[in-house]
Amino acid sequence: MNIILLDHIEELGSVGQTVKVKDGYARNYLLPRKLACLATEKNLNFYKGLIEAKQKKLAKAKGAAEIQAQQLSSVILTFNKKSRDQDARLFGSVTNADVAEALAVQGYEFDRRKVSLSEPIKRLGEYSASVRLHPEVTATIKIVVDPEVSSKDGARQ
Numbered sequence: 001m002n003i004i005l006l007d008h009i010e011e012l013g014s015v016g017q018t019v020k021v022k023d024g025y026a027r028n029y030l031l032p033r034k035l036a037c038l039a040t041e042k043n044l045n046f047y048k049g050l051i052e053a054k055q056k057k058l059a060k061a062k063g064a065a066e067i068q069a070q071q072l073s074s075v076i077l078t079f080n081k082k083s084r085d086q087d088a089r090l091f092g093s094v095t096n097a098d099v100a101e102a103l104a105v106q107g108y109e110f111d112r113r114k115v116s117l118s119e120p121i122k123r124l125g126e127y128s129a130s131v132r133l134h135p136e137v138t139a140t141i142k143i144v145v146d147p148e149v150s151s152k153d154g155a156r157q
Helices: 023-029 041-073 096-105
Strands: 004-005 018-020 037-039 076-080 089-094 121-123 123-135 139-146
Touching: 004 041, 023 037, 037 041, 041 123, 041 139, 076 089, 076 096, 089 096, 096 123, 096 139, 121 139
Parallel strands: 076 139
Antiparallel strands: 004 018, 004 037, 089 121, 123 139
């Protein structure tokens, strides 16, 4: 089925593109959510103004996202986690939700789904994560996981 995309969809295309997708994907997901419309001449003429407006809006947002990506590239997030001493494995892990929460503390509000780790962090060390700010702009941030320092001074006497 040929459709016209009304919104950017990762790994499918951007606003205004005509793409061919499976019928079920179009009927059950894209069309009910108003992410696409059928690729007919009537629909193309009807949605032409909407598509152009969205493309202009995305172009403006891209400029702002590039500036924010430069700011984020200097951010270093440090997590202090409990770990086993002999092999540096963490009790638990650092996930994309933890990274999004730490960024929110520093004043950067993101949905956790925009933060991408190659896999959950389960060992001490230095890692990187990417934050998708715009369909064409991604920022990379540095993550440092240090061992938690426990104070045993006042614990028992």
